[in-house]
Amino acid sequence: MKPCFYGPEPHPVTSKFDGRSRVIIERVSPEIDGGRYPVKRVEGELVHVEADIYTDGADMLSALVRYRRSGARKWLSSPMEPVENDRWSGSFRAGEPGMMEYFVEAWVDHFATWKRGLRKKVDAGQDVSVDLEIGALMVRQASSRAEGGDAARLQELGSVIVAAGAEPSAVEAAESSELHELMQRYVDKAHMTQYDLQLSLQVDPAIAGFSTWYELFPRSWSCEPGQHGTFAECSRMLPRLGKMGFDVLYLPPIHPIGLTKRKGRNNALQASPDDPGSCWAIGSPDGGHTAIHPELGTLDDFRKFVRAAESEGMQVALDIAFQCSPDHPWVREHPNWFVWRPDGTVQFAENPPKRYEDILPINFESEEWEELWTALRDVFLFWIAEGVRVFRVDNPHTKSFRFWDWALAEIRAQHPDTVFLAEAFTRPKVMARLAKGGYSQSYTYFTWRNTKHELQEYLAELTATELREFMRPNFWPNTPDILHEELQNNGRPMFLIRLVLAATLSSNYGMYGPAYELCEHLPVMEGKEEYLDSEKYEIKAWDMDRPGNIRAEITAINRIRRQHPALQQTADITFLRVDAAGGHEHDKLMAYVKKNEDASSIVLTVVNIDPHAAHDGWLRFPLEQFGLSHDHRFRVEDQLSGATYDWTGEWNYVALHPAGMPAHIFSVHLHP
Numbered sequence: 001m002k003p004c005f006y007g008p009e010p011h012p013v014t015s016k017f018d019g020r021s022r023v024i025i026e027r028v029s030p031e032i033d034g035g036r037y038p039v040k041r042v043e044g045e046l047v048h049v050e051a052d053i054y055t056d057g058a059d060m061l062s063a064l065v066r067y068r069r070s071g072a073r074k075w076l077s078s079p080m081e082p083v084e085n086d087r088w089s090g091s092f093r094a095g096e097p098g099m100m101e102y103f104v105e106a107w108v109d110h111f112a113t114w115k116r117g118l119r120k121k122v123d124a125g126q127d128v129s130v131d132l133e134i135g136a137l138m139v140r141q142a143s144s145r146a147e148g149g150d151a152a153r154l155q156e157l158g159s160v161i162v163a164a165g166a167e168p169s170a171v172e173a174a175e176s177s178e179l180h181e182l183m184q185r186y187v188d189k190a191h192m193t194q195y196d197l198q199l200s201l202q203v204d205p206a207i208a209g210f211s212t213w214y215e216l217f218p219r220s221w222s223c224e225p226g227q228h229g230t231f232a233e234c235s236r237m238l239p240r241l242g243k244m245g246f247d248v249l250y251l252p253p254i255h256p257i258g259l260t261k262r263k264g265r266n267n268a269l270q271a272s273p274d275d276p277g278s279c280w281a282i283g284s285p286d287g288g289h290t291a292i293h294p295e296l297g298t299l300d301d302f303r304k305f306v307r308a309a310e311s312e313g314m315q316v317a318l319d320i321a322f323q324c325s326p327d328h329p330w331v332r333e334h335p336n337w338f339v340w341r342p343d344g345t346v347q348f349a350e351n352p353p354k355r356y357e358d359i360l361p362i363n364f365e366s367e368e369w370e371e372l373w374t375a376l377r378d379v380f381l382f383w384i385a386e387g388v389r390v391f392r393v394d395n396p397h398t399k400s401f402r403f404w405d406w407a408l409a410e411i412r413a414q415h416p417d418t419v420f421l422a423e424a425f426t427r428p429k430v431m432a433r434l435a436k437g438g439y440s441q442s443y444t445y446f447t448w449r450n451t452k453h454e455l456q457e458y459l460a461e462l463t464a465t466e467l468r469e470f471m472r473p474n475f476w477p478n479t480p481d482i483l484h485e486e487l488q489n490n491g492r493p494m495f496l497i498r499l500v501l502a503a504t505l506s507s508n509y510g511m512y513g514p515a516y517e518l519c520e521h522l523p524v525m526e527g528k529e530e531y532l533d534s535e536k537y538e539i540k541a542w543d544m545d546r547p548g549n550i551r552a553e554i555t556a557i558n559r560i561r562r563q564h565p566a567l568q569q570t571a572d573i574t575f576l577r578v579d580a581a582g583g584h585e586h587d588k589l590m591a592y593v594k595k596n597e598d599a600s601s602i603v604l605t606v607v608n609i610d611p612h613a614a615h616d617g618w619l620r621f622p623l624e625q626f627g628l629s630h631d632h633r634f635r636v637e638d639q640l641s642g643a644t645y646d647w648t649g650e651w652n653y654v655a656l657h658p659a660g661m662p663a664h665i666f667s668v669h670l671h672p
């Protein structure tokens with residue numbers, strides 16, 4: 001099928017202009033770039049919609065959020081209520097994964113306006129006989145819109161309202177809840193206003209909103225240390241990872257690796273004959289992006305691996321890296337998909353300042369772009385057919401945005417349960433644009449945000465700006481490319497600190513697992529973030545039981561995340577004030593509280609971010625946020641240590657030593 005380009009476009013509501021529509025609807029939120037891009041939610045999540053809604057004069061208004069699955073004929077409605085200052089609010093629940101649409105409509109509610117006036121006049125002792133006739137007329141008109149028993153009942157109530165000499169009972173009937181409900185049901189929406197855009201909502205599977213990723217290189221899991229591992233051998237890791245609470249097992253590329261310009265150990269430009277090469281150098285005579293590296297096994301072995309992972313509660317995530325080793329079949333079959341220099345050589349790929357001498361970038365300005373796009377999309381479809389639903393996409397920012405807009409929409413239309421993590425460590429606007437274009441999750445700058453101030457500021461950017469509507473952060477304390485100097489220099493306590501922060505600040509987090517569990521901390525050279533003897537270029541034999549490992553802590557934190565819905569979302573977070581002895585803000589103790597939709601789960605995390613010293617201080621718990629007095633008594637229970645504390649009032653003492661667990665993860669019981 002040829003790609004048919006469609007860029008993101010706002011969809012206007014097509015109702016005819018009617019000069020009698022007096023209601024104004026403005027500043028609808030969420031709305032991304034005038035409706036060009038969808039808002040994102042996961043299945044079952046509440047979608048809050050707000051708008052400024054007002055009209056001339058003092059008439060009363062009614063408003064609805066209208067919503068439906070894209071393509072459905074019937075629109076559903078949910079009422080909106082005024083909040084303050086002409087701002088209205090309503091909500092609906094995201095359904096199954098797929099696309100939905102919503103907009104706002106509002107109208108002058110003549111019946112409500114009439115009722116309000118009637119009450120005022122009755123209270124002032126005025127004659128309301130004409131008013132009752134006006135009201136009765138509205139009720140009879142509603143009766144003509146109604147059916148069956150409702151129509152008859154409205155007629156009856158209309159008569160009661162005008163019945164001569166029966167004023168109190170007429171007013172009573174006018175104000176009855178029964179009439180209110182019937183009038184709502186057969187509301188007169190003549191001259192209503194519809195917001196001029198139909199906004200779209202991308203509903204993702206639950207795992208897009210709450211996921212725990214573990215990255216490993218399957219080739220390092222041979223039963224014979226030093227040999228190339230297979231999927232079958234790597235399967236022995238699955239029960240262990242499932243028990244540790246991971247639900248996404250992410251594999252770097254699993255395809256044949258090129259020989260030409262193959263990289264050697266520690267990123268050497270020359271490989272030795274027994275070097276396995278970087279697995280991102282995709283393609284050899286054995287095949288390209290839809291083939292499996294022969295030493296890992298067959299497609300059937302891969303299928304078995306995917307099923308085995310599923311039986312341990314994990315989805316396998318594949319790395320999609322659209323680039324080719326010079327040995328990739330596409331280079332021969334489709335030379336026009338690459339840029340050739342005048343001397344007949346091909347430009348190698350870059351992600352400045354990094355240089356990838358063993359791969360060729362794809363040319364998104366190729367004359368054959370339609371064929372190219374189709375082939376790239378089909379790589380995803382191929383692996384989806386093999387049972388994969390989660391993809392980590394390598395450097396999407398070095399590929400055309402228009403391609404992603406198209407490809408992700410195409411894939412989602414057929415498979416709305418797919419999840420795409422954008423591995424783009426680049427400029428903020430570029431990362432945001434990828435998220436707008438359909439990526440379900442995004443890598444972030446978390447790794448480089450280390451002080452309390454940096455972390456709080458970054459979380460505010462992610463959760464208190466428009467980003468929260470369409471960009472889901474995924475926090476990684478390390479990756480095979482990034483061993484931050486904080487981890488290089490501060491020992492095991494820093495691994496625990498960064499673990500707790502990643503896992504409790506963000507509902508989606510992941511780790512390059514073996515190296516993280518074992519607190520690997522040696523860089524290839526001082527000042528670099530690359531690992532020494534990086535697994536990217538060689539087969540490793542990990543001793544996962546090595547002393548000093550943090551497996552138990554990781555397992556405990558993943559368990560806590562699963563047990564507490566407050567930690568399964570990112571946006572609802574409040575940073576708390578923590579005071580040091582002198583009364584000034586503590587710069588080493590960080591505290592934040594998270595809660596779920598109905599506040600049935602409240603989690604307070606306190607972290608000592610100093611890996612070298614113990615710290616204590618006083619934290620202020622925001623009781624007022626929960627409608628409680630400042631001297632309220634409540635209980636907190638540390639989910640890590642099991643210790644329980646009864647706290648009285650908003651200020652409470654905390655102390656944390658980095659030698660043990662440098663954090664408390666308290667479940668908060670406001671009414672013990």
Ligand SMILES: O=P(O)(O)O[C@H]1O[C@H](CO)[C@@H](O[C@H]2O[C@H](CO)[C@@H](O)[C@H](O)[C@H]2O)[C@H](O)[C@H]1O
Pocket residue numbers: 263267278279280281282321323351354355356357358359394395423425480481536
């Ligand atoms: O550019 P990033 O830092 O985001 O890193 C990602 O993409 C890189 C290119 O795919 C990838 O780099 C690795 O593979 C290259 C191709 O084989 C090789 O030249 C690099 O030396 C190697 O690091 C990186 O792993 C990936 O995360």
